[in-house]
Amino acid sequence: MAEHVDLIYLDYAASTPVDPWVVEAMTALMTADGNYANPSSTHVAGRQSVKFIAHAAGQLAALLNTDPSRLIWTSGATESDNLAILGGAHYRQKRGRHLITMRTEHKAVTDTFAELERQGYSITWLNPEPSGLLDMAKFEEALRDDTQLVSIMHINNETGVIQDIAQIGAICRDRDILFHVDAAQSVGKIPVDLSALPVDMMSMTAHKVYGPKGIGALYIADRAGVHVDPLLFGGGQQRKLRPGTLPAQQIVGFGTAAAIAQSRMLRDLEHLNAMRDRLWSGIQDIPGLSTNGAIGCAFPGILNVSIKDVEGESLLLALEPLCVATGSACNSKNQEPSYVLRALGTSDALAQSAIRFSFGRPTSARDIDIAVDRYRSSVARLRNLAPGGVA
Amino acid sequence: MSADPYSARVRALFADPVHAGQLADAAGALLEDQGVRIAFSAQLAAGRIEALRFQAWGCPHVIAAAEAFCADYEGRNVAELLDFSTSGLMQSLSVPVEKTGRILVIEDTVRLLAQELVKLSPKEP
Numbered sequence: 001m002a003e004h005v006d007l008i009y010l011d012y013a014a015s016t017p018v019d020p021w022v023v024e025a026m027t028a029l030m031t032a033d034g035n036y037a038n039p040s041s042t043h044v045a046g047r048q049s050v051k052f053i054a055h056a057a058g059q060l061a062a063l064l065n066t067d068p069s070r071l072i073w074t075s076g077a078t079e080s081d082n083l084a085i086l087g088g089a090h091y092r093q094k095r096g097r098h099l100i101t102m103r104t105e106h107k108a109v110t111d112t113f114a115e116l117e118r119q120g121y122s123i124t125w126l127n128p129e130p131s132g133l134l135d136m137a138k139f140e141e142a143l144r145d146d147t148q149l150v151s152i153m154h155i156n157n158e159t160g161v162i163q164d165i166a167q168i169g170a171i172c173r174d175r176d177i178l179f180h181v182d183a184a185q186s187v188g189k190i191p192v193d194l195s196a197l198p199v200d201m202m203s204m205t206a207h208k209v210y211g212p213k214g215i216g217a218l219y220i221a222d223r224a225g226v227h228v229d230p231l232l233f234g235g236g237q238q239r240k241l242r243p244g245t246l247p248a249q250q251i252v253g254f255g256t257a258a259a260i261a262q263s264r265m266l267r268d269l270e271h272l273n274a275m276r277d278r279l280w281s282g283i284q285d286i287p288g289l290s291t292n293g294a295i296g297c298a299f300p301g302i303l304n305v306s307i308k309d310v311e312g313e314s315l316l317l318a319l320e321p322l323c324v325a326t327g328s329a330c331n332s333k334n335q336e337p338s339y340v341l342r343a344l345g346t347s348d349a350l351a352q353s354a355i356r357f358s359f360g361r362p363t364s365a366r367d368i369d370i371a372v373d374r375y376r377s378s379v380a381r382l383r384n385l386a387p388g389g390v391a
Numbered sequence: 392m393s394a395d396p397y398s399a400r401v402r403a404l405f406a407d408p409v410h411a412g413q414l415a416d417a418a419g420a421l422l423e424d425q426g427v428r429i430a431f432s433a434q435l436a437a438g439r440i441e442a443l444r445f446q447a448w449g450c451p452h453v454i455a456a457a458e459a460f461c462a463d464y465e466g467r468n469v470a471e472l473l474d475f476s477t478s479g480l481m482q483s484l485s486v487p488v489e490k491t492g493r494i495l496v497i498e499d500t501v502r503l504l505a506q507e508l509v510k511l512s513p514k515e516p
Contacts, residue, residue: 209401313450317405386448387413387421387430 012360056255087228132161159293160302169198185295211257282372
């Protein structure tokens with residue numbers, strides 16, 4: 001992004017820059033004078049790599065208050081979601097083939113459930129309340145005797161709404177149902193205590209929390225009946241659950257990022273709250289503005305707003321040089337409104353105008369003030385450009 | 392992994408649509424379809440389009456195409472409007488094919504405008 005020096009990046013829910021300390025820790029495992037050896041090798045250098053990986057696992061486990069042995073390294077949250085959902089459903093299929101998830105989950109989850117549906121599993125797709133939260137009574141109604149797996153995300157990637165995974169997990173635990181949580185947006189950002197939470201499997205990724213892309217993890221609880229069938233074969237690494245040469249430098253990057261996140265989480269949260277509140281107070285009086293997902297139950301790192309009478313794609317372009325996410329599908333050839341926002345009951349027109357602002361450690365008050373000015377002026381310009389009485 | 396969906400020309404026209412607006416005491420046409428709303432207004436002088444303005448609710452390609460049309464046809468004879476087609480605009484602005492329907496709304500609105508202007512044009516002796 002070096003050529004775009006004037007960009008205002010407000011898309012930290014999509015990805016974060018790698019912390020310089022993380023880069024330093026990773027570099028030490030990549031060069032000729034570092035510990036680049038294959039951790040599967042039995043020689044001294046290989047055993048050194050194993051030590052680095054064990055240290056990183058300890059750092060991530062400390063962040064989550066769990067045992068390092070419960071973590072499986074993956075390529076990212078998408079793979080973790082696939083391993084948990086496909087692997088968990090396959091492992092428990094003799095007990096039952098009914099599974100539950102929400103329509104507001106990330107594609108890594110919804111597409112995986114759709115694949116299981118094609119394989120003959122019965123899926124219940126739950127809608128959220130307008131706030132974005134799951135209604136517990138409706139959730140309990142959906143449970144069946146043959147329900148074997150439930151997957152509900154922690155922080156929604158579009159709206160920031162935080163689900164009550166403690167309560168959902170408790171309900172699942174009472175019925176011995178596998179409970180998987182996609183925590184790609186929450187690990188390293190808000191407290192996650194796996195020694196207290198009734199969660200069986202949790203997906204996470206490094207690049208949302210100032211670590212490198214290409215590395216994630218799946219937590220699998222040490223509890224009877226909690227297991228996954230592997231998706232990959234060969235090599236036997238990681239108890240044969242996820243074989244393949246471990247990328248030591250990526251893992252060390254994730255571990256370092258986790259340690260940094262743990263050390264400054266409260267400070268980060270205070271900063272995110274301040275940035276979100278500054279943006280919201282700067283735009284909330286614009287006529288026709290509404291939030292997607294209730295702010296009161298949302299992670300402060302994300303603010304998703306829609307605006308009446310403004311076309312979303314033009315708004316996104318007019319907002320440049322702000323780097324924000326739109327309420328449309330990622331595929332530019334398909335301007336379908338976000339399925340997440342539609343599931344909240346948002347009209348197509350409003351969903352199409354949605355803009356997700358997400359904040360990070362580098363976000364400054366100046367960035368927010370520019371964003372406020374740009375949003376206000378862009379909305380005014382596009383409304384002025386439109387024929388009167390826009391539908 | 393996503394290329395810039397907008398050409399430099401679309402970006403320039405979208406950023407500075409000098410023909411945006413509505414003319415007073417002018418002939419006009421308005422159409423809404425395909426999730427797009429387009430209005431044109433035009434003032435005539437001796438059978439020529441003296442001034443042409445647009446209003447648009449739509450994606451950047453629609454706004455850029457409306458601006459490009461106005462810039463191109465201001466000063467021309469009304470009769471030339473009757474032959475207007477968006478195929479040239481589609482090419483010059485590199486409009487993605489899936490947006491053809493939206494751009495065709497411009498063509499339909501221009502036809503309506505042309506019909507209005509023909510009514511106002513002085514008849515040949």
